[in-house]
Amino acid sequence: MSKQDLFEEIDGERDWLTDVSEQLWENPEVALQEHDSAALLRDALREEGFTVESGVAGIDTAFVARYGDDDPVVGTMGEFDALPGMSQAAKAEREPIEAGEPGHGCGHNLFGTGSLAGAIAVKRAIERGDAEGSVVYLGTPAEEVGAGKTYMIRDGAFDDVDAVVSWHPDWINAPNKGSCLAVDSFDVAFTGETAHAAKSPEAGRSALDGVQLLGTGIEYMREHVADAVRIHYVVTDGGQAANVVPEEAAMEVMVRAPTASRSRPSPSACATPPRARR
Amino acid sequence: MRDAAEGAALMSGTDVEVTQTTGMYGVLPNHALADSIRANMDAAEFPLTDEQESFAAELKATLDDPSYAGVPPERRDEAAESAMFTDPIDAPDEGETGAYSTDSGDVSWNVPLGRFRAATWPAGTPAHSWQAVAAGKDLGTAAMLFAGKVVAGSLYDLLTDEELLAEATAEFEARKGDREYESPLPDDADPYELTDR
Incomplete structure (x- = not known):
């Protein structure tokens, strides 16, 4: 199988993925209240054939979706929380949809859905027998208050994962090699x-x-x-x-x-x- | 800080209670995974439509004094002139410690973590701006699909290339050294309290 076959899985789901992201964007939910957003992503993964564990680490909106029983286990993370007070229409002028309401100012609707696309493409490669192992999608809520992942780690959600590849919206296309505080x-x-x-x-x-x-x-x-x-x-x-x-x-x-x-x-x-x- | 708090209490004749509410680790970078990500960026196309590009130009025009410091100096003019800066570039932050914190730091202390950024927003758009929200509905879906491919490509590489996984794991172990990850969370930490404050 070539890399392009893998990418074509994502191109083939383009309309559907765009729709998932748009639904998240239209209904921005702030940290730990991302009930509809988490449900949308969980349902998408379940429908694709992933086994989904909800309510991880005592957080309703934290989840782990898994496909495969074999090693190695590779994973990606999806964030989906919005920011309070950032409501804004998709226009090139400042215009809140509803003043004071939340908005996706950190692009987490794209983050959660882009990672969904990646997880699905890898799942299909495993399913076809083009790769051996398992893939997990870690639904990590409440990034904006710096909480979700730390609790999920303490609960063991990352314990059997061998490597994780994740991303974040920005205005450049580049890997990170730096650290932070x-x-x-x-x-x-x-x-x-x-x-x-x-x-x-x-x-x-x-x-x-x-x-x-x-x-x-x-x-x-x-x-x-x-x-x-x-x-x-x-x-x-x-x-x-x-x-x-x-x-x-x-x-x-x-x-x-x-x-x-x-x-x-x-x-x-x-x-x-x-x-x-x- | 705890000592200073005790001192302040002593001086003012009061009692003090210091409670750690949360904490996060700094990120342990993983160059092996970053290099795999970079290679996959070259293989994946960035499906920007003409409509998206022209909306990006309109949106970018509303940015107040955008900063291009996030890219190397020799690319800044190009970034300033582009509506969308879609050319993949090498990690601009190698060897740096960014003045921010993320709960991905904790992940990176538990498992080899490859991280990247994708251009969902017009060049120079700061996170947490209204322009970032405006770009997130349609414009950003090009980068979202691109990011999905890069995630898929690198995870696929990890499943099919034993050497990459071994290299990423060895680098993770080496950077961590003999330091053990201890959860920064207090034992009775309740995530829901973080949003009630």
Whole structure:
């Protein structure tokens, strides 16, 4: 069999594949709510003869579709979540279909369907006896909140897969040979004691002070971490009213760092400055 | 960061609780798979119609000061002049650590992972832009079919060429070295909490 035979399987399904992608585009669903999108892709794979396991890793919209019983097992991944607030018509001017509603600003309707095309072509090659092994399509939801795959890995969804080839929409056609930053995300909650901010501030302990001191501490820390390290935060709770010493205050903090040179690849460990030398 | 939080609590006389909500690994690249992907890009055609090309030109005209930094300097003029930049190019990011994070990083620590990008959007279009949404309905389906072929081609190569799989696996093991993947997720992590916040 030649490569062109494999490609012709995809050309032969062009109208149908385009329709699947368009259906996903017309009904953009955000992270973990991609119920219709996941169902559309699952049904397509089931109809093609794949065995589909839904609800992987306790996520309704995560799934693994498999064809074949033999080794090796090769896989591809499909994302299909949309972005909130990105509704836009297929026009060359800014015009939301419905303002404030989601839209496929990261092209995941194309991502999920392109990978579907790839998985189907390989399945047919196996079916014809042109290749030996199995093919899996890993339906990986919630990429935009950075969740799906990590949970699926922990649940063992990738355990028997020997290699994965995946892609992402962009404006170039190119393989990736680079790396990116690892990240740890934290919620940091301070609890103090409330008091009237004018009459008896001495009786209070401000949780917001804790937040501000941590922010200040992080700013000082920046000088003593590797150049590539990124630390960012927002205040998610800064108290309720200025005349009340805040009892509760909270931040969300993200720490990013390269993992390449670490023995234990934890970004927050990379961002911990060495103890002062005496 | 945890030490700084403890210090801040001590200074302000408050209590602090630091909870890791999620985490992701950096990507371990795989050049063996990237090279297979690159070869398949040359074999697969990019089925762009005239209508798609002219819509791409209209859409590109709405981009505000697009950046072509994603391609090597010698190709930037060409990218700036093209509505769609469909010529496959070699990995522009070799040896670089991009300032982003992805849950594909975790995949790459568990299995050899080949990654590529396909031109679904007009040249210079940033992700998460309204132009990317507009391109996704019809224009982007050319790249989608192209990407499907590249995925199929590389997976087929892996099934039929034992050497490629062995090479990709050896590279994966070598890059990982003696570092073990430990899930960055807290034990009681609930994915649904991520979207409720």
